[in-house]
Amino acid sequence: MSADSPIHRVPPEVLGHIVSYFPTSRIxxxxxxxxxxIRKLPLLxxxxxxxxxxxxxxxxxxxxxxxxxxxxYWEREKACVDATKRVLERxxxxxxxxxxxxxxxxxxxxxxxxxxLAPHYSRITSLDLCIEGKRLLLLESMRDKLIRxxxxxxxxxxxGNTAVQDLAIEMFHGCPQLRHVTLNSVTNEYVPQLPYHRLxxxxxxxxxxxxxxxxVLENLPHGSRLSFQHIAHTWTRVGFxxxxxxxxxxxxxxxxxxxxxxxxxxxxxxxxxxCTRLFLRSLSAPNLEALSFTRHPxxxxxxxxxxxxxxxxxxxxxxxxxxxxxxxxxxxxxxLAVLADLPALEELAIGDHPLHNTGREPVxxxxxxxxxxxxxxxxxxxxxxxxxxxxxxxxxxxFTCTVATYRDFVAAxxxxxxxxxxxxxxxxxxxVKGPGREAQWDEAKMKLGxxxxxxxxxxxxxxARVYRE
Numbered sequence: 470m471s472a473d474s475p476i477h478r479v480p481p482e483v484l485g486h487i488v489s490y491f492p493t494s495r496i497x498x499x500x501x502x503x504x505x506x507i508r509k510l511p512l513l514x515x516x517x518x519x520x521x522x523x524x525x526x527x528x529x530x531x532x533x534x535x536x537x538x539x540x541x542y543w544e545r546e547k548a549c550v551d552a553t554k555r556v557l558e559r560x561x562x563x564x565x566x567x568x569x570x571x572x573x574x575x576x577x578x579x580x581x582x583x584x585x586l587a588p589h590y591s592r593i594t595s596l597d598l599c600i601e602g603k604r605l606l607l608l609e610s611m612r613d614k615l616i617r618x619x620x621x622x623x624x625x626x627x628x629g630n631t632a633v634q635d636l637a638i639e640m641f642h643g644c645p646q647l648r649h650v651t652l653n654s655v656t657n658e659y660v661p662q663l664p665y666h667r668l669x670x671x672x673x674x675x676x677x678x679x680x681x682x683x684x685v686l687e688n689l690p691h692g693s694r695l696s697f698q699h700i701a702h703t704w705t706r707v708g709f710x711x712x713x714x715x716x717x718x719x720x721x722x723x724x725x726x727x728x729x730x731x732x733x734x735x736x737x738x739x740x741x742x743x744c745t746r747l748f749l750r751s752l753s754a755p756n757l758e759a760l761s762f763t764r765h766p767x768x769x770x771x772x773x774x775x776x777x778x779x780x781x782x783x784x785x786x787x788x789x790x791x792x793x794x795x796x797x798x799x800x801x802x803x804x805l806a807v808l809a810d811l812p813a814l815e816e817l818a819i820g821d822h823p824l825h826n827t828g829r830e831p832v833x834x835x836x837x838x839x840x841x842x843x844x845x846x847x848x849x850x851x852x853x854x855x856x857x858x859x860x861x862x863x864x865x866x867x868f869t870c871t872v873a874t875y876r877d878f879v880a881a882x883x884x885x886x887x888x889x890x891x892x893x894x895x896x897x898x899x900x901v902k903g904p905g906r907e908a909q910w911d912e913a914k915m916k917l918g919x920x921x922x923x924x925x926x927x928x929x930x931x932x933a934r935v936y937r938e
Contacts, residue, residue, distance in 0.1 A: 533563075540571045540574025558829050567596050569582065598621070613643040619648050620647070670698070672696040673697050680719075684727075689723060697728070726756055746772040758788055760792055765796070771798060795820035801834050843878055859882065861891070864895055890933060892933070
């Protein structure tokens with residue numbers, strides 16, 4: 470490359486940062502590809518461009534700080550060990566992002582890998598670790614050594630629902646800087662001992678006991694976030710998995726500030742509703758500021774009777790600021806009943822749902838009836854305004870509301886929210902097959918365009934912002 474090339478005028482630290490976005494691993498999983506991943510072959514190719522680039526690649530420790538090792542593919546062990554040592558040397562004293570996939574590897578291979586990394590445990594800031602539950606004792610060398618670890622993704626698959634009895638996961642308890650944890654596929658009776666009081670977020674998915682969920686909820690501190698995913702795995706399967714019985718959630722009070730509940734894995738929408746109902750019935754969350762629900766690909770039924778009791782028990786009227794019910798089957802009138810209990814709400818996300826292959830009419834939340842109540846008495850409704858602090862609406866919709874009603878709603882809201890700017894994030898719900906559904910989708914797209922157009926005046930005045938997906 471010519472010495473006069475403009476690229477040579479870019480400061481080395483800037484060029485190094487640009488190169489850091491270059492993909493350097495995950496190009497496949499075979500023995501040969503594993504070795505190429507460890508060596509960071511793409512970086513080595515960049516280093517061949519010219520001496521200037523080579524100097525930057527070889528002397529920017531951050532570029533070598535991500536290490537991904539798949540023990541089951543270390544057939545060429547000596548070459549893999551040598552390559553890993555070179556990468557560790559080039560990473561200097563930089564914090565390490567380590568991915569260790571140890572399931573399927575032999576015990577000897579696991580020990581060799583950990584021995585290779587042990588001198589660098591104190592530099593690991595992020596760790597993704599997958600190992601069979603029956604071999605957790607091999608991780609003892611990590612105990613009290615991960616002093617800079619901030620993020621942990623931990624998976625301990627055991628094969629189906631086979632539990633490993635009397636086995637504790639304690640090696641992460643002494644991580645003073647640990648703040649973010651994901652527990653995945655830990656389908657055992659034990660619950661990892663973590664510094665819960667320091668955590669800012671915990672993602673708890675594919676995990677097998679209601680007791681484990683209760684332990685997490687009881688110990689997470691105020692201000693933390695919990696994502697409870699694949700809630701179906703708290704259900705006890707009978708026989709070959711064709712039958713399930715509902716879990717028993719013991720009453721629990723939690724100090725968390727944000728809760729995301731994902732019922733995707735529950736086998737039917739009726740079971741999803743039942744599990745959601747049982748979970749909400751057991752829970753008290755007086756500090757909850759953000760609450761969201763998810764189920765894919767189909768939405769879940771709303772827990773009509775139990776949510777008001779949960780809201781009252783948790784005093785959500787004074788605390789809840791954000792609510793996301795886009796993936797819940799909620800009519801506009803059911804949503805109005807929910808919002809009546811949430812006067813402190815500032816951000817709301819809702820969704821309409823065409824019911825796939827049912828022949829039934831879509832379930833719509835974004836309607837004129839809802840918008841009139843949200844806009845207040847100045848917009849043709851004699852009823853008092855709901856959620857007076859609402860400053861943002863995220864809607865995935867069929868837009869059965871009228872254009873004028875949505876415009877009046879935004880205009881009314883813009884005068885009430887702090888700063889006088891109301892935010893709309895609008896998108897059309899994904900199309901589904903069925904008679905007349907394509908025309909319905911085309912009509913929704915046209916209606917969305919008209920809504921965006923009539924809001925241009927408010928946007929120009931600085932009273933509204935509109936994001937269209």
